[in-house]
Amino acid sequence: MPNSSSPHQQRAFWLRHLHQWHWISSAICLVAMIMFAATGITLNHSAQIEAHPTVTQLSASLPAALRAELHSLSSEEPAALPGAVTQWLDQEFHTRSARAVPEWSPEELYLPLPRPGGDAWLRIDLGSGTVEYELTDRGWVSYLNDLHKGRNTGSAWTWFIDLFAAACLIFCITGLFLLKMHAANRRGTWPYVALGLVTPLLLAVIFIH
Template identity: 20%
Template structure:
């Protein structure tokens, strides 16, 4: 008499079904949690980039906010008239302009020619260019302040805003990508809305492409 038991195929199928159902439940729960909390964390960032996207597209709305200041002065001639240009006191010159003339922004360029030194400072919505005579230390500065909205626009683009702000932009981009992907995963678990939701997403992508092909030079 053969007492060997046959494999319980029904039991194996049930176990696989339970494991699959559990994985789906964990995926749905994790995606929902990620979507909700990342959406709340990135709300301010998303709002900032949305609003500044509009202001970037219409710079003429805020053109009258720009102001230009002309500043003149003189500094220690010994800092600039050394024949050996490697011994020109760059640090002292920059600190003098910052402390006395209240120049802002990060130092972007320091050029030395036979007759003058030119120093440029850049920041979000801000620029200052100083020209210093190597003969007598007399300088002139053109300072341009473009206004609060221009500051926001430059922060949006990451222009002249430093490495730390660039890191924040990268983190924001990653967060918004995760929000989008988690939302897409969630729609896959909603049977009644899954087809329509994916269809609308595809239609939106196609419309963007059509607008690009037809209207972008």
């Protein structure tokens, strides 16, 4: 933008760029913001929204070759299961066991498999090779609530939340500057902004102890 630009040209320049960043960030945030706003309500009323968990229990027998492979490693307490074992478990129970950290004991191997909207675990009896799997599903509301909190969602979803939050900041900051530039023609601008600041502040001071 040239230094010789008139105030009118400068205003037009900033309005054009602020509007561009504002609508792009709002388009990026739109769907996720609806989801986060809706789950904010469900989380705020979680005591009134009753969950009906569904528990699924399965069992199988670990092949002898894989059982022998576990016996050779159990005393070393490895950080992860052998690839052949995780592949068999994932095919048999439709899990993602490679991401879990096993807990070893002389008699068994326990694999916690937490997930959004529920829980799961897997136990392998090192003596008999019996594999027990239990999955608890608490429904879609619980699943979306856990996405809101980033609970047991993995690093990819964590990165998404960070990027979404950055886009929301851009949306809000550009919106603030647009409010400032249009405030002269809209008398209610700053009273409404002040209301949005004072209301949660008063509620926090008066009702939250």
